[in-house]
């Protein structure tokens with residue numbers, strides 16, 4: 375079977391989300407670079423893959439997908455086994471909890487984390503300066519999310535429950551970059567969250583994708 379194609383550099387957090395799922399299930403894949411400097415992501419070829427002109431896009435034969443969490447669910451569904459069932463399919467209760475906490479990650483955790491990353495690492499590259507007011511507001515939003523996570527993780531080993539899932543994996547890309555910034559100390563007040571992240575970052579698939587992110591990050 376031909377390897378699937380992931381369009382976009384591993385350095386992008388939403389691309390890394392897809393890659394870690396492919397690594398977890400041992401699927402063969404090819405990373406196809408999209409040249410942002412040449413604005414290739416806004417060109418007709420890529421717009422045909424992703425109408426929003428963003429990465430990742432994904433191709434599996436004649437199937438083309440975009441939106442990293444949807445691609446991740448496709449990969450995990452397609453390669454589900456009794457041993458690797460990171461969406462907890464087959465169990466309505468557990469899979470519903472995966473849906474709940476994946477929405478929390480997408481709609482609360484990720485925006486707060488990405489806002490800090492953007493101000494601190496992207497704005498300067500674009501000739502701007504970090505907006506400390508936005509950073510402060512985002513860190514406060516993050517603290518409110520981490521308060522909930524700390525309580526949740528005092529009852530369960532993983533966020534969705536007592537099983538690893540896409541929810542955990544989906545948190546790693548933004549957190550990886552965040553830990554390299556001055557604001558990482560925010561996590562010091564959350565021991566259960568830190569233990570959960572330590573286990574997450576110890577997964578071989580996560581380590582492999584971090585190596586790919588580092589290679590591409592410039």
Ligand SMILES: N[C@@H](CCC(=O)N[C@@H](CSO)C(=O)NCC(=O)O)C(=O)O
Pocket residue numbers: 386387388389415427428429430440441442443
């Ligand atoms: N909800 C989507 C977000 C994709 C996205 O913002 N991609 C960024 C790079 S990764 O951070 C991107 O392509 N930015 C360029 C642009 O928005 O023009 C997903 O999860 O796939």
